Amino acid sequence: MVTPERISLARKRRSLTTVELARRLGLSAQSVTNYEHGRQQPSERTLQVLATELSFPEAFFHQPCCDEVPDGSAAFRARSQVSQRKRAAALSAGTIAAEVNAWLENLFTLPAADIPTLERPDPETAADMTRARWGLGNSPLPNLIHLLEARGVRVFSLPREHTDVDAFSFWHHGTPYIMLNMAKTPERSRFDAAHELGHLVMHGGAKHAHGPVAEQEANTFAGALLMPSTSIRAAMPHAPLLDQVVTTKRHWSVSALALTYRLHEVGLLSDWQYRSMCVELSRCGYRSSERQGIERESSQLLSKVLTALRRSGRTMQDVAAAVHLTPDELSSLMFGLVMMSVEGGSQASVTPSQARDNSAEHALTLV
Known part of the structure; x- marks a missing residue:
């Protein structure tokens, strides 16, 4: 039937x-x-x-x-610029990702959600409270996808055809999800992840997540989370030069433009200096790419899941068949992770740019 x-x-x-x-x-x-x-x-x-x-x-x-993810429950960046058809296509990918997660939760004990749902404080305060709750101090954050997964957020990748959708987030049956576009620069994807966390923290997933005000709040949250004001002011001089911005952006694992915006936000760049810096960065090509960019972040949780499944004797084809998808469809939601044969006939989960940061430990128990 x-x-x-x-x-x-x-x-x-x-x-x-x-x-x-x-x-x-x-x-x-x-x-x-x-x-x-x-x-x-x-x-x-x-x-x-x-x-x-x-x-x-x-x-x-x-x-x-x-149980499909309804349009009204997801927070889309630049929502007005994304057609209804494109939103429906992206949401359907989110629905399928939630089904994959449900299958995984039947096999593994995955991290429980630990996302503060704050009563709409200002974004700077919300970011500070999130850092405090998670014991992050004011230092640069490690791999952000790993950090989110350790706090119970299920992070999946958007298939590459969704180039018009930066990212979106939603709650589904009490579990927070973030869908990231891997076609963006690694710095942009990292900022997108922080932006979507801002929606989950401040807007309850989508209740107040629509419109330019909510988008600006999420942007401010992302900047404050990635670049705390006290640390930025301590590390950077007033009116920093372009070379200083380009050098320092790697310390915070953000784009040059994101750091420039944050410097203006905390008062280290005047309006005129900010505009001039943006013009110069654009002239140097920083709107479309990053020189000396960071390594792309990927999912540690899904990599561990695939490794555990491989050790239990399952192949990628077995996993795809179990969730009623093609291997390509499954891989497109899992950051391109695949299970490839290695010496001795076993299999391993790999990605073209395997993240090496192991700071976010996961409760991953086969049941």
Whole structure:
């Protein structure tokens, strides 16, 4: 028996309208609508074609109805610039990531959520309170994805076709999620992760997370979390030179423009100095890339999960089949992590840019 909602979810995941999917299937749009609303079941042959066109295993469509992440519950950056179709496609990836997480939680004891949900303090205070709660002091933060995972946030990567979506966050059944766009620079992705944490902390995931005010609050939170004002003022002179900014940005693992904005925010750059610095950084190409950039951060939790699964005898194909996805679809949500054969026929989880920071320990117990 095909679950109608699964057809809709898969279609939205591929960013298709009912008309576009119908055209691919050689059917009428009404037939596709009937399938998605349960008024008609697709034939075995139609299901085969449907699965092929949407790049999902047939088993995916036979699973029970899933609890989709609704548009109103997710905090999108630059929401007004992202079309409804693109938001639906990104949200469907979030729904599938939540299903993958549910499967993992049946096998492992994963870190519980430890996210302060503050009563809308100012962003600087919220960032300071978050650092204090987590015992982070005022030093530069380690690998931010590792830190978030250790505090119970499930961090997944957005498939690369979602280039128009920087990142988004949501709560799902009491678990916080952040979906990150890995097509951005490593510094930008790190700032995006801090921005989304700001939404989770200050806006309850989405209750107050929409609009320019909420976006500015999350930006300020991210800057304060990554670059505490007391440390920035102690480390940087008034009116620093461009070379000093470019050199110091690596200390905080942020972009040159993010550091420049923060210097202006804490009063170390005047309005004129800030504008002049931004113009010079743009002229040097820092709006699109970072010279002497940092290593891309990836998921330690998912890497450990895949390693544990490999040790239990499972392959990547086994894991993908268990969650009713293709290996490529699963990997696209897991930072490109795959399980590759190594000496002796065993397998290991790897990523093109494997993070080496082990400061965030995880409660990862096979049950």
